[in-house]
Amino acid sequence: PDHLLIAWSSGLLEARAWDTGLPLWQANTTVETWGLTATPTVTDAGLLVTTRTGIELRCPADGTVLEGVETGLGWRNPASFVNGTAYVGDENGRLWSWTPGSPASFVELGGAIRHAPVHVNGGLLVHVQVERASTVEWLALGADGQPREASQVHSFPSGASPGMPVALSETLVAVADFSGVHLLNWTAEGWNSTRLTSSPVQGPLRFEAGHVTASENGPNGGFLAFDVAEGFAGVTIPSNLRGYGTAPPVACGEAWLLVKDDGVAVLEPEQSGPLCPLSPTSSPAPEGTSVDRSPAVWTLSLMVAFLAGSTAAYRRGPLHGLRLASPFLLVALVAMMPALMGWWVEQVPETQTEPVWDDTWPEAWREGQVVVFELPNETLAVGGLDPRPSVLESTLAAADELGVSIALEAHSLGTWVTAVDGVAADGWVYEVDGTRPMVGPEGFALDQTSVIVWRLA
Structure with missing residues (x-):
């Protein structure tokens, strides 16, 4: 490869040399609360970039925009490019189609689409997320490249918090969610399904080197691999690296590159041989003790x-x-x-308040983070959110789910929330699990099941 492409949540898109890491070009994209949340797609027509509000076709050599179109508000929604047409989903369950040079159109599916549509048997598979569940849908493509209505016989009910599916052949695809991983084989009568595991997988599935790989997303979650040639038999990946995570193992020669949400990368086995030049090691701590002068x-x-x-x-x-x-x-x-x-x-003692869990909330919310906005005339809440490291990130994700606007203001001490859904008053304060922290929302680290409550100061 000539370029290493990096998409940042600030909206920055950059290309770097793959061997030296030196920057080759940079470009700014549209920011709507967040910047880029989806992986760019390399196509014969150019670099396909999904912004929060549209699709852009850019020149891979310098990042300039060749063409673009507005679509719906998206989140972690890469685009697919099939026979000259781009397909992308959004947070309102719309499956958009765009052929460069023509206007965009969409098909309504409901829910939210947070992965690249998968080309299967001449149609598109999408895993639509709804509250506490999901549905796998398949839509045939017409001669004009436009999706038809979803096939009723290919509507497959699935679990909550779906991952990102991957095609294994022309008719075979792997899908994942909180209930596990399934193989779906397309037939004219519907899907033939086979469960590979009951472990929760809420990130991308990967298919390479004859293996389907995934990361278990749980407090003691490990890594999964299935050998396609051996009838999808499970392959043991020996590693002490465990915990929450969504990044699947990546093959490197005879070894696996592994990473979890805590940011630690390991190579198993460590002596991977000449086919894998990687050797991730921890940076040694500096010798001696820092002296406060x-x-x-x-x-x-x-x-x-x-x-x-x-x-x-x-x-x-x-x-x-x-x-x-x-x-x-x-x-x-x-x-x-x-x-x-x-x-x-x-x-200064931390302000202690009463526990904030509400017994009227769904029990499924306990499996993720919960965010509450106490507005003057109503209280809005959403739970079961995918774990995020900081209060600010979880708050913005909840606002997207609820359709609530968030106004931010940057200060020397960090970013602060100044208004929620247009309500500013004297500002907003937050509590985490009944405690009011003494730092800003981007500086407070969350647990996987934290409850965040925002109220007027």
């Missing part, structure tokens, strides 16, 4: 201020002594500020 600075400054002031006061009076000592006193005060701030934070 601020106490020495303010102590020395106070001593100099005392000596200089005393000498000046003795010779020319108290006013001259104070004038000469003032700069040194200011230096001492600045040097003491970090220690004073740390002491102040330790003295």
Whole structure:
């Protein structure tokens, strides 16, 4: 490959040299709360980029826009490109079709589509997410490349929080959700289904080197691999790396590259041989202990201020002594500020409130994060959200689910929420699991099942 393409949630799209990592070009895309949340697709016509509100066809050499079209609001929705036509889903369950040079059109399916439509048996498979469930749909493609209505006999009920399906052959596809992984084989009468595992998989399925791979998404989740040539027999991936995660194992020679949500990457086995040049290792911690020199600075400054002031006061009076000592006193005060701030934070107790779980909420919400907005005239809540690392990220995801607008304002201390659904008043504060943190929403790390409550200050 000539380029390594990287899409950022800030809206930045960049290409880097695959061997050196040096930047080749950068381009900015439309930002709608978030920037890019979907993987770009390389096609013969160019680079197909899905923004939050549309599709762009860009030049792979420099990133310039060749053509573009607006679609519905999307989230983690890469596009597919089949016979010159692009297909993409959105958060309203619309399956969009766009042939460059022509206007876009769509078919209504309901729910949310958060993966690239899969080309199967001359049609498109989409895994539509609805509340606490999902449905696999298949739509035949007409001679004009436009999807027809969803086939009733190919509507397959599935579990909550679907992953991203992958085609294994012209008629065989693997799908995943919270209830496990299924093989679906297309027939004219409907799908022939086979369950491969009951482990929850809510990320992409990968098919390479004769294996279907996935990551178990759970507190002790490991990795899954199935050997296609051996009738999809399970393959053991020996690794101590466990936990929440959605990234599937990637084959590297005879080894597997593994990663979980905590950001640790490992290679199993570590001695992977010449077919895999990778050797991910942890960066060694710097030797020695960092020394805080601020106490020495303010102590020395106070001593100099005392000596200089005393000498000046003795010779020319108290006013001259104070004038000469003032700069040194200011230096001492600045040097003491970090220690004073740390002491102040330790003295301020965290605000404790009552537990926030509401017994009227669905039990399925306990399996993910919950976000609540207490508006003046109503309370909006959504739960069972895919785990996100910070309060801000989970809040924005919940706002997308509920169709609520969020106004943000950047400060030197971080990003703050200033309005929810147009309501600003005196600002908004948040609590996590009944505790009001002393940091901004982008700086507070969440657990996998945290409950976040936003209310007016």
